[in-house]
Amino acid sequence: xxxxxxxxxxxxxxxxxxxxxxxxxxxxxxxxxxxxxxxxxxxxxxxxxxxxxxxxxxxxxxxxxxxxxxxxxxxxxxxxxxxxxxxxxxxxxxxxxxxxxxxxxxxxxxxxxxxxxxxxxxxxxxxxxxxxxxxxxxxxxxxxxxxxxxxxxxxxxxxxxxxxxxxxxxxxxxxxxxxxxxxxxxxxxxxxxxxxxxxxxxxxxxxxxxxxxxxxxxxxxxxxxxxxxxxxxxxxxxxxxxxxxxxxxxxxxxxxxxxxxxxxxxxxxxxxxxxxxxxxxxxxxxxxxxxxxxxxxxxxxxxxxxxxxxxxxxxxxxxxxxxxxxxxxxxxxxxxxxxxxxxxxxxxxxxxxxxxxxxxxxxxxxxxxxxxxxxxxxxxxxxxxxxxxxxxxxxxxxxxxxxxxxxx
Numbered sequence: 001x002x003x004x005x006x007x008x009x010x011x012x013x014x015x016x017x018x019x020x021x022x023x024x025x026x027x028x029x030x031x032x033x034x035x036x037x038x039x040x041x042x043x044x045x046x047x048x049x050x051x052x053x054x055x056x057x058x059x060x061x062x063x064x065x066x067x068x069x070x071x072x073x074x075x076x077x078x079x080x081x082x083x084x085x086x087x088x089x090x091x092x093x094x095x096x097x098x099x100x101x102x103x104x105x106x107x108x109x110x111x112x113x114x115x116x117x118x119x120x121x122x123x124x125x126x127x128x129x130x131x132x133x134x135x136x137x138x139x140x141x142x143x144x145x146x147x148x149x150x151x152x153x154x155x156x157x158x159x160x161x162x163x164x165x166x167x168x169x170x171x172x173x174x175x176x177x178x179x180x181x182x183x184x185x186x187x188x189x190x191x192x193x194x195x196x197x198x199x200x201x202x203x204x205x206x207x208x209x210x211x212x213x214x215x216x217x218x219x220x221x222x223x224x225x226x227x228x229x230x231x232x233x234x235x236x237x238x239x240x241x242x243x244x245x246x247x248x249x250x251x252x253x254x255x256x257x258x259x260x261x262x263x264x265x266x267x268x269x270x271x272x273x274x275x276x277x278x279x280x281x282x283x284x285x286x287x288x289x290x291x292x293x294x295x296x297x298x299x300x301x302x303x304x305x306x307x308x309x310x311x312x313x314x315x316x317x318x319x320x321x322x323x324x325x326x327x328x329x330x331x332x333x334x335x336x337x338x339x340x341x342x343x344x345x346x347x348x349x350x351x352x353x354x355x356x357x358x359x360x361x362x363x364x365x366x367x368x369x370x371x372x373x374x375x376x377x378x379x380x381x382x383x384x385x386x387x388x389x390x391x392x393x394x395x396x397x398x399x400x401x402x403x404x405x406x407x408x
Contacts, residue, residue: 005032024059033102034095036152089130090137092144096123099151108154111161115154122147264403271318271402278314279395287398290315292353293391302348304356312353316360319397327362328396329354329369332376334387339373346371353393 006029018027029046050058100123103109108116122143129140196203272288275281280291296308304312319325331346331353347370354369379386398404 033098034148034152036099036149038152038156088135090141090144092141092148093126093130096126096144096147096151099148099155103151103155103158106155106158107162108151108158110158112154112157115150115157119147119150119154122150261403264401267322268402268404271322271397274318275315275397278311278318285404287396287402287404290395290397292393292395293388296393297349297352297391300345302345302352304352309356312356313360315395316357316362319357320361322399322401323363323366324401325366325397325399327354327357327367328398329357329367330394330396331369331371332378332390332392332394333374334377334390335374335381336387343371343373346373349393353395 020027027046027048028040028044030040030043032041032043100119103112103116103119126140126143126147129136129143268283268288272281272283275288275290278290280293282289282291292308292312296305296311297303298305319327329350331348331350333342333346335342337345350369350371354367357367358364374381374390377386377390378392379389381387381390
C-alpha cells in the first residue's frame with residue numbers, strides 16, 4: 001500500500017531520516033507519477049538493506065506484496081495541451097498534469113465524469129496561478145495537490161466501473177454457457193426424479209405432514225373467509241346507510257333549490273306586474289326591462305318632465321323594497337342628428353334618470369347609467385312612429401333575488 005510520499009528539498013541533495021517501532025519491516029521507495037497513487041508501481045528507486053554497521057540481528061522472511069506494473073500509470077492514446085514548462089514551478093504542478101492525463105487514459109472522462117470535470121477545473125485554476133507574473137507558490141501547490149487527489153479518485157472510480165462492466169460481461173458469458181449446458185441439466189433432472197421415485201416410502205411421511213398442513217391452512221382460510229364476509233357485510237350496510245344519507249341530503253338540497261327558484265320566479269312575476277302598472281315592462285334573459293318612453297323628455301332635451309318624475313318615483317318605491325336589486329339605465333335615440341350628438345343625448349337622459357332615482361333613495365352602488373345613441377333601434381327610423389319608439393330610456397332590473405345575476 002502507499003504509505004505516503006517522500007518530499008525532497010529545493011537543492012539537488014536531500015537527506016531523509018526514517019524510524020519505526022516495528023521489529024521486522026521492509027521499506028521500499030518507488031517512483032510514481034504523483035503522490036496520491038493507491039498502489040505503488042514496481043519502479044523501485046530505494047529499498048532498505050542490512051549493512052555491516054546495522055545493529056541487531058537479521059532474519060530472512062518470505063513476504064508477499066503486489067506492485068503495479070511499470071506501465072500501469074502510463075497514459076495511452078491521449079492528447080493534451082502543451083504544458084507551460086518552467087523551472088520555477090513546483091513539482092506538484094506537473095504531478096497534477098500527469099494525474100489528469102492518466103485519469104483520462106483510464107476512462108475517467110466517461111466513467112467518472114463528475115470527479116474528472118472537477119479535477120479539470122482545479123487544473124485550470126492551477127494553470128491560472130502558474131501564468132501569473134508573481135506565482136503564488138503555496139496556492140498553486142494546494143490547488144495542484146487537490147487536482148491530483150481528485151484525478152486519482154476519478155481514475156479509481158473509472159477502473160472500478162470498467163472492472164464491474166467486465167465482470168458483467170463475464171457473467172453474461174457464463175449465463176450463455178449455462179444455457180448451452182441445458183441438455184446436461186435435463187439429464188440431471190431426470191436422474192433426480194428417478195431418485196425421488198425410489199424414495200417414495202420416505203415421501204409418504206412427508207405427504208401426510210403436508211396433508212395436515214393443508215388442512216390447517218384450509219381451516220384458517222375458512223375462518224378468514226368468514227371474517228372477511230362479516231366485514232364485507234358490515235361495510236355494505238355502512239355504505240348503504242351512507243348512500244341513503246347522501247340521497248336524503250341531495251333530495252333536501254334539490255327541494256330547497258326548487259323552493260328558492262319558485263320564490264325568485266314569484267318575486268320576478270310580482271315585480272313585473274307592479275312595474276308594468278307604472279311603465280311598460282317586459283321580461284328578458286337580462287332581467288326585467290322597464291321602458292321609459294321618449295315623450296317623458298322635451299325634444300332634444302334630457303330634463304325629466306313632471307309626469308316622468310311621478311312614474312319614476314313610483315318605480316323607486318317598488319325597487320327600494322328589495323335592496324339587493326341591481327339597476328342599469330340605458331339611453332337610446334332615433335337617427336335624427338349626428339352620431340356624436342345622439343350618443344351625448346342618450347347618455348344625458350340615462351344620467352338624468354339615474355340621478356333622479358338616487359334622489360329617491362336608490363343606492364349609488366346599485367345603479368349604473370350609459371348611453372347607446374342610435375345604435376340599438378327597436379323600430380324603423382323611417383317613420384315618425386318608429387322614431388318615437390327608438391327615443392327611449394330602458395331600466396334593466398336584475399339580481400340573484402329574481403333569478404338574474406347582475407351583469408347578464
